[in-house]
Amino acid sequence: MNDDALAAAFEQHRRHLHTVAYRVLGSVTEAEDAVQEAWLRLHRTGAAEIDNLGGWLTTVVGRIALNTLRSRATRREDSLEDRVERLPDPLVTPYDGAQPEEQALLADSVGLALLVVLDQLGPAERIAFVLHDLFGVPFDDIAPIVERTPAATRQLASRARRRVRGTDVVRPDRPARQREVVDAFFAAAHAGDLERLVGVLAPDVVLRSDLGALRGGVVEYRGADTIARNALMFAHPDRVVHPVLVDGRAGAVITLHDAVFSVMAFTVVDGRVVGVETWTDPDVLALVPPGTWS
Incomplete structure (x- = not known):
């Protein structure tokens, strides 16, 4: 696959990858950085040996997001400014009376309210819950990202799910x-x-x-x-x-x-x-x- 074809294939997945990265990170800038890093890794790797490009890219974005979460946690310990409470970045899209697939997914998963709850989870729990519960990634594929067995990864998502259900997150109107x-x-x-x-x-x-x-x-x-x-x-x-x-x-x-x-x-x-x-x-x-x- 030449560079133009590889870029075109990647662009078909960009919006989905940005949605995944944003849902994990709660930051528009960090989500864009994660997607760009995924493209660079794909460009270095090539697509010849990738059977499922969408799944491969989702996994790569998950790994990048996990590293970002871990780096963020360390930075918060070292910086007083990062300890100041902040809202997740707003993901602003046009209103035209209809919702594309990614926006419908965000609305169904309760948007900012859920991001605030997710910010209270550990990085591995957050990755396991978001990738599996919101995007349907199998635990077998998530396990290498969080460096756990599939069974342990399932437990991470289960703990995160219980914490999310234990909050006051509400379902908005249509x-x-x-x-x-x-x-x-x-x-x-x-x-x-x-x-x-x-x-x-x-x-x-x-x-x-x-x-x-x-x-x-x-x-x-x-x-x-x-x-x-x-x-x-x-x-x-x-x-x-x-x-x-x-x-x-x-x-x-x-x-x-x-x-x-x-x-x-x-x-x-x-x-x-x-x-x-x-x-x-x-x-x-x-x-x-x-x-x-x-």
């Missing part, structure tokens, strides 16, 4: 209903209608705002009245709301004078917003692809 509720939220904020805003928020709604490591990391607000008043305070006619998907859920890119001001993601359950994540860190906002909003 995508169309999410969008209706989020649109109602922004319409009420634009109109300055506090009562309508409170009406679309669950009483115990939680908003988590990632200001960036240098500004203290994550700030949390609780309660419908508090979050509604904050929304009114920050509503401004020059701030334009662009509907997008964030990790497969209804979200928005907020622009101010054509520059990205913030990204917001909403968790909608039973017709009300139960959770909001926002990002205002310039380094994170710089990762938002311009083509995802208009």
Whole structure:
């Protein structure tokens, strides 16, 4: 297979590989780096002796992600900045009323909420759970990645599964209903209608705002009245709301004078917003692809 054919074959798997890497790492930049490293390894190896290119690439991305997780854990021990709580990077994609396969998978696996839970797992547990439970990779293929037997790898995934089930992760509404509720939220904020805003928020709604490591990391607000008043305070006619998907859920890119001001993601359950994540860190906002909003 010549270089052009090899590159074309790789491109057929790129989106899937990025989804796998992002789900494991929770970082857009690290996911892109993992996919690029997988391409370099494929280019060095060639495809002549690879029977299942998609499976081989998924395994390679898993190994790279595991090394990244281990490096991250060591770095956190050495750096005060890395100990600051951060939200996973938002994976922003266009909203067009339909969801491609990868975005449907993210939505079904509860997006950011699950990423936060996964961040509490050890690297090997996280790899075993994500590859097997979310992407259907057999334990026989995962075992060499985590340097365990298939039986031990199965136990890793089982422990991770119990920890995930023991959390308060919830199943969001269908995508169309999410969008209706989020649109109602922004319409009420634009109109300055506090009562309508409170009406679309669950009483115990939680908003988590990632200001960036240098500004203290994550700030949390609780309660419908508090979050509604904050929304009114920050509503401004020059701030334009662009509907997008964030990790497969209804979200928005907020622009101010054509520059990205913030990204917001909403968790909608039973017709009300139960959770909001926002990002205002310039380094994170710089990762938002311009083509995802208009």
